[in-house]
Amino acid sequence: MPPKAKANGVKKARAPAKRKLAEEFPPGEVLTDNAKKKWKLGSAVGQGGFGLLYLANEDSLGTVKADAPYVIKVEPSDNGPLFSELKFYMRAAKPDLITTWMKSRKIDYLGVPKYWGSGLHEKGGERYRFMVMDRFGTDLQKLFEGCEKKFSRKLVLQLGLRLLDILEYIHDHEYVHADIKASNLLLSHTNPNQVYLVDYGLAYRYSPEGVPKEYKEDPKRCHDGTIEFTSIDAHNGVAPSRRGDLEIMGYCMIQWLCGRLPWEDKLTDPVYVRDSKLRCRDKIDEFLKSCFSPENIPVEMGKFMAEVKALGYTDKPDYTKFRGILQQGLKSIGSADDKKLDFSVSTNSCPSVKTPKRKKAEGKGQSADETGGTPSKKRQANGVKKTSPVKKKTVVSSEPAVKKSRGRSKKNP
Numbered sequence: 001m002p003p004k005a006k007a008n009g010v011k012k013a014r015a016p017a018k019r020k021l022a023e024e025f026p027p028g029e030v031l032t033d034n035a036k037k038k039w040k041l042g043s044a045v046g047q048g049g050f051g052l053l054y055l056a057n058e059d060s061l062g063t064v065k066a067d068a069p070y071v072i073k074v075e076p077s078d079n080g081p082l083f084s085e086l087k088f089y090m091r092a093a094k095p096d097l098i099t100t101w102m103k104s105r106k107i108d109y110l111g112v113p114k115y116w117g118s119g120l121h122e123k124g125g126e127r128y129r130f131m132v133m134d135r136f137g138t139d140l141q142k143l144f145e146g147c148e149k150k151f152s153r154k155l156v157l158q159l160g161l162r163l164l165d166i167l168e169y170i171h172d173h174e175y176v177h178a179d180i181k182a183s184n185l186l187l188s189h190t191n192p193n194q195v196y197l198v199d200y201g202l203a204y205r206y207s208p209e210g211v212p213k214e215y216k217e218d219p220k221r222c223h224d225g226t227i228e229f230t231s232i233d234a235h236n237g238v239a240p241s242r243r244g245d246l247e248i249m250g251y252c253m254i255q256w257l258c259g260r261l262p263w264e265d266k267l268t269d270p271v272y273v274r275d276s277k278l279r280c281r282d283k284i285d286e287f288l289k290s291c292f293s294p295e296n297i298p299v300e301m302g303k304f305m306a307e308v309k310a311l312g313y314t315d316k317p318d319y320t321k322f323r324g325i326l327q328q329g330l331k332s333i334g335s336a337d338d339k340k341l342d343f344s345v346s347t348n349s350c351p352s353v354k355t356p357k358r359k360k361a362e363g364k365g366q367s368a369d370e371t372g373g374t375p376s377k378k379r380q381a382n383g384v385k386k387t388s389p390v391k392k393k394t395v396v397s398s399e400p401a402v403k404k405s406r407g408r409s410k411k412n413p
Contacts, residue, residue, distance in 0.1 A: 023126065024052060030059050031072065031130055033117035039132055042068055051075030051082055056132065069189070070116065071135045077120060077127040086131055088200040089115035092173035101169055108339070111166045111185075111196040136186035136196055143343050144182050149259040152342070153298060154335045156256045159185070159195060160304075160326045161337055163249050166197045168319045171242050174210070178202040178240035180248045181226050182256070193341050204240040212314040213239055223270040228261060232281065233313070235274035243311035246322070250305050251277075257298060258291040281309055300329030 029041045042055035042064025052075070055068040075082045093115040102110050116132040140159075144151065151159075163180070170177060179202045188194035202225060206213055218237040225234045229251045231244035255261050263276035280287035284305050288297050303325045311317060330336055 033119040088203040140185040141183035151256040215313040
């Protein structure tokens with residue numbers, strides 16, 4: 001039988017393959033990683049994308065209890081998100097690398113999740129990929145919303161200092177994160193004064209073997225990331241960079257301080273968002289005036305964004321200089337970095353938000369990417385995913401599922 005003729009000479013495009021949903025394994029299932037180390041699964045505590053998260057511990061430790069220190073992310077091996085994230089963890093998040101870095105910088109902790117193992121597991125004729133990670137507590141987005149979407153200036157500057165440590169580390173290991181936001185920042189499961197940057201699904205190796213990628217616009221990649229915070233480079237379809245991470249970080253800090261970014265009224269229009277960011281970059285003082293009352297403008301954020309603006313695409317940021325700007329901001333309000341993250345008191349009329357008792361957090365488990373929990377709902381318009389409004393709460397649970405916002409438009413002229 002002869003092949004069917006192509007309509008109008010055009011070959012019909014194949015529909016993208018559907019990703020499989022992960023099968024839920026019973027508690028007690030044992031997985032063996034690539035290093036032959038065995039891990040035992042506890043209860044499923046969350047779903048992220050097409051994978052499931054389980055509490056876990058080393059197989060020799062018996063039953064997996066509610067205070068298990070690890071989580072294991074499992075997804076069908078044909079799916080792609082976990083495979084992409086694994087590349088980062090295996091190259092840059094091994095415990096010895098992180099420990100060596102901390103000692104060299106003389107810091108008490110580094111907010112990068114540690115990679116403990118990964119491998120393939122077969123069950124019922126299906127193959128699954130898994131990765132073992134640290135367990136974490138609540139995410140900052142829940143705290144932010146419970147705090148009427150305003151953090152104190154001291155807290156924001158301290159979070160900025162922790163983020164600079166994290167970004168300097170991952171940048172030094174040839175990667176950029178590209179999706180910094182409150183829902184990707186989690187408190188430690190055991191120490192509420194430690195915050196970790198998670199979800200490396202968009203992490204990009206910007207400098208393989210020490211050779212930085214060149215600036216190149218690609219219309220197919222326009223607006224990658226989370227629309228509120230993604231960098232101007234990303235809006236233009238350019239691969240993520242170190243300056244992009246710092247730009248995203250700046251937007252996050254300003255939102256945490258004032259509650260809302262100027263372009264949040266039209267997040268379904270990525271071109272509008274991009275153009276708004278361009279105007280704000282060109283006129284930083286006016287940008288800050290649109291976010292704050294005259295007497296409350298954080299001068300340090302203007303200096304921070306000016307330093308970001310001065311960076312070239314392949315430039316290495318002066319992390320010490322950026323730290324100095326934030327430390328000066330703390331000094332200007334008569335404060336200092338005491339290493340304590342206080343979410344209960346705010347100069348922005350924020351209600352008291354208490355870190356939950358550990359028993360309740362353990363009962364709920366963790367969520368989507370690193371910790372387990374109920375995924376946050378999002379809606380999509382014009383190809384751009386936007387976070388749906390969430391009722392204000394002071395209850396803290398665990399990390400929500402993280403989704404990427406993506407839209408497309410014509411190439412920036």
